[in-house]
Amino acid sequence: MKSEKSAPALALDAASLKRQVDAAIASARLKVEPEWRAGIDAHFQAIAKAAALVMEFQLDEELDPAPVFSA
Amino acid sequence: MRDGSASASEIASNIASGEITARAVIDATLARIAVINPKVNAFTDITAERARQSAEALDARRARGETLGALAGVPFAVKNLIDVAGLPTRAGSKINRDLPPATRDAMLVRRLEAAGAVLVGALNMGEYAYDFTGENVHDGPSRNPHGLDHMTGGSSGGSGAAVAAGLVPLALGSDTNGSIRVPSAFCGCFGLKPTYGRLSRAGSFPFVSSLDHLGPFARSVGDLALAYDAMQGADPDDPVATKRRLEPALPNIDRGASNLRIAIVGGHFAKHGDPYCFAALAKVARALGVTRTIELPEAGRARAAAYVITAAEGAALHLDRLRKRAGDFDPAVRDRLIAGSAIPAAWIIKAQRFRRWYRERVLQLFNDIDIILAPTTPCRAPKIGQTTFVLDGVTVPVRPNIGIFTQPISFIGLPVAAVPVWIDGGLPLGVQVIAAPCMEAHALRIARVLEQSRIAEARIASPD
Numbered sequence: 001m002k003s004e005k006s007a008p009a010l011a012l013d014a015a016s017l018k019r020q021v022d023a024a025i026a027s028a029r030l031k032v033e034p035e036w037r038a039g040i041d042a043h044f045q046a047i048a049k050a051a052a053l054v055m056e057f058q059l060d061e062e063l064d065p066a067p068v069f070s071a
Numbered sequence: 072m073r074d075g076s077a078s079a080s081e082i083a084s085n086i087a088s089g090e091i092t093a094r095a096v097i098d099a100t101l102a103r104i105a106v107i108n109p110k111v112n113a114f115t116d117i118t119a120e121r122a123r124q125s126a127e128a129l130d131a132r133r134a135r136g137e138t139l140g141a142l143a144g145v146p147f148a149v150k151n152l153i154d155v156a157g158l159p160t161r162a163g164s165k166i167n168r169d170l171p172p173a174t175r176d177a178m179l180v181r182r183l184e185a186a187g188a189v190l191v192g193a194l195n196m197g198e199y200a201y202d203f204t205g206e207n208v209h210d211g212p213s214r215n216p217h218g219l220d221h222m223t224g225g226s227s228g229g230s231g232a233a234v235a236a237g238l239v240p241l242a243l244g245s246d247t248n249g250s251i252r253v254p255s256a257f258c259g260c261f262g263l264k265p266t267y268g269r270l271s272r273a274g275s276f277p278f279v280s281s282l283d284h285l286g287p288f289a290r291s292v293g294d295l296a297l298a299y300d301a302m303q304g305a306d307p308d309d310p311v312a313t314k315r316r317l318e319p320a321l322p323n324i325d326r327g328a329s330n331l332r333i334a335i336v337g338g339h340f341a342k343h344g345d346p347y348c349f350a351a352l353a354k355v356a357r358a359l360g361v362t363r364t365i366e367l368p369e370a371g372r373a374r375a376a377a378y379v380i381t382a383a384e385g386a387a388l389h390l391d392r393l394r395k396r397a398g399d400f401d402p403a404v405r406d407r408l409i410a411g412s413a414i415p416a417a418w419i420i421k422a423q424r425f426r427r428w429y430r431e432r433v434l435q436l437f438n439d440i441d442i443i444l445a446p447t448t449p450c451r452a453p454k455i456g457q458t459t460f461v462l463d464g465v466t467v468p469v470r471p472n473i474g475i476f477t478q479p480i481s482f483i484g485l486p487v488a489a490v491p492v493w494i495d496g497g498l499p500l501g502v503q504v505i506a507a508p509c510m511e512a513h514a515l516r517i518a519r520v521l522e523q524s525r526i527a528e529a530r531i532a533s534p535d
Contacts, residue, residue, distance in 0.1 A: 010418075024413035030393055036406055043410035046471065047382050050375035051418040054425050057372060065423035 009055040010048065017041065017048050075103050075237020076531050079145040079294040082240065083187065086144035089133070093126035093144035093189065100146040100191055104238050110534045111214045113232035115151050116158055116193040122146070125189045142301055143187030147241040150227050151193040152200060153177045153285070154274040162276040163196040163226065165209045165399045166392055177274025178309070179243060179285055179302045186301040191239060194229030198401040200245055200278040201385055201408070202226040203253055203473035204455075208401045212455050215258055216532035217498055221452040224257035224473065226250040227288070231258035234288045237531040241298050242288045245272075247279050248377055249447075249477025251286050255489035256501025257452035260529040261518065262288045263295045266313075266508045267484025270299075273308035279384040280311075281423070282377065282481060290529035292519040295488070296321040299511065313509075320512040324519045331441040331513060334363040336505075339370035343462050343475050344449035351492040351500035352446050358526040359517070365440060368432045369425075373479040376422035376429070378471070383419045386411030403470070430483040437507040442517050446476050447489055447501030480505055488514035490527035502527070 011017070021044050025032050032040065077085075085091045101119050108114050129144055149155065152162040154173035161167045180190060195213040197205060205228020206212040213228035215221040216236035223232045227244025231254025234242050244251045246264040255262030263286045270285050277283055287298040300319045306312040335356050341349070356362075367373070386393075386408045393412070397405055436443070449462050449472065459466050462475075480487055480503060488504040488511075504521075506514040521527035 020415075021410065021413045025409070028390055028394065028412055030409060030412070031397060032409065033398075036397075036402070036409070039402070039406035040409045043382075043407045044413055047379060047410055047414060050378040051414070051422070053372050053375040054379060054422050055418065057369070057421075057425055057428075059421075059424055059428055063424050063427055065420055065427060 010052055012048055012052060014045065017044050020044070077240060078291050079142060079240040079289065079297055082145050083141060083143045086129070086133070087139050093129040094123065096144050097122045097126040097146060097189055097191065100239065104191065107236050107238055107534065110219060111216050111232045111236050112211050113194055113213050113229040113236065113238060114148065114192045115161070115195050115210050115229070118155065118190055118192050122189050122191045125184070129187060140185065140187030141297055142183060145188045145241055146191045146239045147183055147188045147243070148190065148192045148194050148233055148239050149180060149243040150196050150230050150245055152196060152245060152276040153180060153243055155180065155190065155193055158193060160276050162200065163198040163207055163210070166396050167276070175274065178271040178306050182302045182304065183298065188241065194233055194242060196229055197226035198404045199389065200226040200247060200250060201404045203249065203470055205254060206455060214455070215452050215498070216534045217259055218452065219534055220454055221498060222257060222455055224253035224448070224452060227254050230288045231255060231260060234258070234260045234290055235532050236534060240290060240294060243285060244288055245275060246284045246286060246481060247282045248381060248481055249474035251288065252447050252477045252487060252489040252501065252503060253473055255288060255491060256447035256499065259491040259493070259499030260288055260290055261292055261295050261491065262286065262489040263299055263511065264481065264487045264489070265299065265511055266486045268311040268313045269486070269509065269511070270302050271306035271309040271312045273306050277388060279381050281380060281384065284481065290531065292324060292515055292522045293321070296324050296515050315509065318512065320515050323512045324515045326516055328359060328517055328520045331517065332439065333359055333361045333442040333444065333517070334365045334440050335361055336367055336443050336445045337364040338366035339479065340445045340476055344446055345462065347451060347494060348446040348449055348500055350494050352444060352502055354492055354494060355444060355502045355521060355526055358521065358524055361444065365436055365443065367479060369429060370479040372425065373429045373482050374475065376425045377478045377482040379414065379418055379422045382407060382411030383414040386414070426482060433483055434507070441506065441513050443505040445480070445503045445505060447503050448473055449475055451498040451500055476503070484508065486511040486514055488518040490518050490521055491529050492527055493530070
């Protein structure tokens with residue numbers, strides 16, 4: 001199993017992330033008050049920054065996900 | 072027992088010997104809760120009548136000559152995301168108060184009561200467990216018994232406060248990213264986050280199913296082990312509950328540290344904290360004679376992956392409530408959950424695949440190490456309402472950074488005994504005693520060594 005870094009795999013600019021949140025709100029039919037939006041966008045930027053660290057990490061394709069472990 | 076200092080094992084022993092009745096213990100407990108709880112805001116529900124009836128039933132059993140369980144007459148309380156028959160399982164929220172009352176106790180409540188423990192109430196927590204502070208906009212913040220204007224830590228804040236204030240010797244909490252370990256550190260008590268799947272979660276309100284654990288808080292390692300042993304066992308109602316045989320920890324906790332190989336973890340865990348958290352770790356390492364340092368590979372990335380999985384699974388769980396009652400959430404929780412609803416599937420799957428990679432690498436370390444020591448939190452309990460702190464010379468937000476040292480551990484389900492450490496006259500700190508999967512007994516043995524040498528100590532607070 002090898003691991004090596006590759007180029008960042010997702011857009012982190014505020015406009016791109018805001019569009020992603022727009023789409024999620026629309027598809028889930030959420031009612032979002034205008035004054036909530038800045039907080040939501042800030043949180044999504046933090047999530048995307050964390051996700052970028054994960055997405056840039058190269059993993060072999062045969063590595064299955066491990067959502068559950070047996071104790 | 073009126074000062075709340077008696078341990079669970081002392082109470083059970085005194086009741087079994089007839090030195091005191093269970094009813095007297097419960098009456099004293101309820102009286103102390105009535106006086107102290109308004110100061111610390113640990114309890115959201117007090118099940119006084121149920122507790123008195125349980126105590127009287129225990130006393131009657133003893134009078135008939137029946138053998139009582141290992142926790143006979145021990146008062147305990149549970150984080151209010153754990154089902155208590157007759158109460159709506161509010162999980163720290165306003166919304167869940169509209170649910171019908173639970174019709175049955177959670178599995179762990181049933182197991183503790185089967186051992187004779189007596190439930191006295193449900194405990195305050197951060198809304199839907201998405202919290203490291205112990206603050207709650209609906210019920211008010213739980214307050215740190217060692218400094219009432221300081222956080223308890225969360226999300227099991229009421230559990231930490233209730234044990235540290237001597238309201239109960241035993242409490243249950245949940246830990247998804249650190250919610251048992253953080254309040255243990257901030258409130259100065261012992262906590263056990265068992266291996267993922269080791270204790271049943273059936274009958275508890277979930278947060279992030281692939282990261283959720285339940286476990287005990289206590290003021291002694293013996294009490295932690297006593298409770299842990301009483302709660303072990305398979306449970307078909309929790310799909311991830313272990314099918315392993317029971318492995319009692321209590322008989323092994325006095326075996327000492329002599330044949331356990333221990334290391335401090337460096338790298339990610341040696342940065343991002345203030346000098347006091349590292350002083351607490353150094354105090355523990357010195358006492359155990361530990362000089363070796365190891366690194367958990369990509370621990371910072373593990374924290375990031377846990378962050379993504381948490382946001383995504385939490386959002387998925389609450390999406391319907393967000394659609395119908397978004398205005399009734401704590402705004403800080405609501406905004407994070409809505410943000411989590413925008414996470415693409417590819418990010419979540421990659422985080423879960425990375426989890427597998429990270430777990431395999433970390434488990435390799437346990438080939439020649441038994442125990443890993445790490446700070447629990449990057450600092451002492453911040454003030455209630457505090458939104459930023461300085462770590463490594465950088466001002467960062469409090470909420471997401473309190474769990475910086477706990478998240479990379481629960482991410483792969485390792486068992487941890489969280490031990491309280493006092494380095495001066497100030498508030499306590501904590502150290503994580505981390506073991507390989509299913510080796511809770513190893514972590515508890517080291518915690519016991521630290522307790523016996525008074526390096527780790529759960530001091531009872533009588534808040535004024």
